[in-house]
Amino acid sequence: MAYLRFLELGSEIVLQTETGQPVTFKVVGIFKKASQLLTNDLILMTDRAVREFFGIPEGLSTDIYVEVYNPQEVQTIAKKIKKLLPQSRPITRQEVKSTYESVFSWRSGLLLAVLLGALMGFFLLAWDRATxxxxxxxxxxxxxxxxxxxxxxxxxxxxxxxxxxxxxxxxxxxxxxxxxxxxxxxxxxxxxxxxxxxxxxxxxxxxxxxxxxxxxxxxxxxxxxxxxxxxxxxxxxxxxxxxxxx
Incomplete structure (x- = not known):
């Protein structure tokens, strides 16, 4: 975001709330360009600033991050959260990882299917040579x-x-x-x-x-x-x- 808006440390950025009211924020830190895949459209604010900007009352949250020290308990805790908060959607780190792996595996399989024709052509050439x-x-x-x-x-x-x-x-x-x-x-x-x-x-x-x-x-x-x-x-x-x- 900082690179798109040409912002530097100490610069000010004006954002509008959902009611159209402009709010001015001061830039106190900029993510490195090497992390742009994750932070390209990410803005970090204090908890108080986020609640004031989006109008979120105290005691309510849109996302909750839970750190579980025992990996064996992750699924159990996710099920308990879902049971206590039926409208929530617990997402574990392993689920995110599996999603990306399945996406890239599907794409690599598609590429392999395309290259399979060239591989079959090579083996046909070898077979013709061997006969x-x-x-x-x-x-x-x-x-x-x-x-x-x-x-x-x-x-x-x-x-x-x-x-x-x-x-x-x-x-x-x-x-x-x-x-x-x-x-x-x-x-x-x-x-x-x-x-x-x-x-x-x-x-x-x-x-x-x-x-x-x-x-x-x-x-x-x-x-x-x-x-x-x-x-x-x-x-x-x-x-x-x-x-x-x-």
Whole structure:
């Protein structure tokens, strides 16, 4: 609020009550910009100032904060509050956390569904690669066999070729993803995860890139491709050069 109104410490701000009467307040503190997701539209007043501004009589409150030291008693106390005050709505910290987790889990699931098509396309490519070799590749293996290469040499050469290709693709994709996350603030995927007009003000997601994530991506991309190359190469390498080159 202070940044929107260009307020500083010691400045005065005029707000109108529900009856239209202007009330002047003095700024004695400003929240840091790093907390704007929580404090962007938050104004803190003294209890007396709030009651006078909103016309709330003594003994009445709109919200009550209850701190429970024993986490096991939270739900029990919430039920007792609901029983004593039927018109109230007790909300626990865990419920708020679960709500946000469900929202982000739903959004991440939507993103996963979108990316599932690309993953299926990759596995179809690997399956097509594993079922048969092209005519040029068969001819290449036949020539290698004809000049004296044995099956082990052919398989080793093809695995090295597939390894270089798949690892290069993995490193390139990882590098592009790092650039996308850290330098463009995930411009392609952030709107899906954050929502377009649900969360305000905008905030920066903190990417997490660890050994576990890289290992999962590596084993899901590099190893299947190398296995898909190994099977047809082995089938073609055990056949005589004449049959392969026909």
């Amino acid at each position: 048969a070799l092209g005519a040029e590749e068969k001819r290449e293996i036949g020539i290698l066999k004809a000049i004296g290469w044995d099956s082990a040499d052919v398989i080793e050469a093809k695995l090295i070729e597939a390894g270089i290709l798949s690892v290069s693709a993995f490193l390139t994709g990882t590098g592009l993803s790092v650039v996308h996350l850290y330098f463009t603030d995930a411009a392609l995927f952030a709107p899906v995860l954050k929502g377009w007009s649900v969360l305000f003000p905008p905030f920066r997601l903190m990417p997490s890139l660890g050994v576990y994530e890289l290992s999962v991506v590596f084993f899901l991309t590099v190893l299947p491709y190398m296995f898909a190359v190994l099977v047809p190469t082995w089938r073609a390498s055990v056949v005589s050069p004449e049959e392969v080159m026909r």
